[in-house]
Amino acid sequence: MDITFDMFIETEVPEEEVIISRTDLKGVITYVNDTFAQISGYSPEELIGKPHNILRHPDMPKSAFKDMWDTIQDGRTWEGYVKNMRKDRGYYWVYAVISGVYKDGKLVEYKSIRSPIPREKRIEMQRVYDEMRLKEGDGVRAVMYLPVETYEKLKARAAEEEKSVERLIDDLL
Numbered sequence: 001m002d003i004t005f006d007m008f009i010e011t012e013v014p015e016e017e018v019i020i021s022r023t024d025l026k027g028v029i030t031y032v033n034d035t036f037a038q039i040s041g042y043s044p045e046e047l048i049g050k051p052h053n054i055l056r057h058p059d060m061p062k063s064a065f066k067d068m069w070d071t072i073q074d075g076r077t078w079e080g081y082v083k084n085m086r087k088d089r090g091y092y093w094v095y096a097v098i099s100g101v102y103k104d105g106k107l108v109e110y111k112s113i114r115s116p117i118p119r120e121k122r123i124e125m126q127r128v129y130d131e132m133r134l135k136e137g138d139g140v141r142a143v144m145y146l147p148v149e150t151y152e153k154l155k156a157r158a159a160e161e162e163k164s165v166e167r168l169i170d171d172l173l
């Protein structure tokens with residue numbers, strides 16, 4: 001995976017605005033309000049017609065979304081903490097309430113309404129989700145400081161073997 005500095009920049013979600021999106025029954029976006037578009041860094045046109053996982057952040061564990069889909073497909077409301085990835089690869093945290101939209105008693109779409117999360121809770125949820133991904137055997141987030149010499153050696157060796165540093169580390173283990 002490609003990790004760059006801009007991945008670590010957080011966008012603060014405003015307190016006073018509602019952030020709304022709707023999807024069809026498969027999770028393809030059918031509507032977003034302007035606030036949603038602004039926070040995600042996309043224009044509404046770029047989002048409508050795309051699967052909602054366009055915003056998926058690699059820090060989100062698979063099981064969180066499985067639980068979400070199981071709940072809403074069962075006709076219940078799902079509420080939970082979601083870390084999303086912006087178009088510029090930065091991120092933002094929201095508390096999402098997702099449920100069905102009914103027309104004449106028939107389920108036609110899903111809607112999600114989001115609100116900001118206090119900072120302490122975001123820190124706690126980052127730990128919870130890191131732990132969940134580790135247990136699920138999914139990707140683990142490892143941001144580390146290396147001595148410059150070690151990093152230079154890794155880079156030189158990767159260049160020599162014509163591979164990425166990530167690939168080299170994988171091959172060395």
Ligand SMILES: Cc1cc2nc3c(=O)[nH]c(=O)nc-3n(C[C@H](O)[C@H](O)[C@H](O)COP(=O)(O)O)c2cc1C
Binds near residue numbers: 027098
């Ligand atoms: C109404 C609605 C809103 C959703 N909002 C988000 C969201 O903000 N971020 C996100 O990553 N997934 C969201 N999802 C879930 C995605 O559809 C998708 O399941 C998830 O990103 C995981 O991707 P995957 O199913 O390809 O593994 C939403 C789904 C629905 C039905």
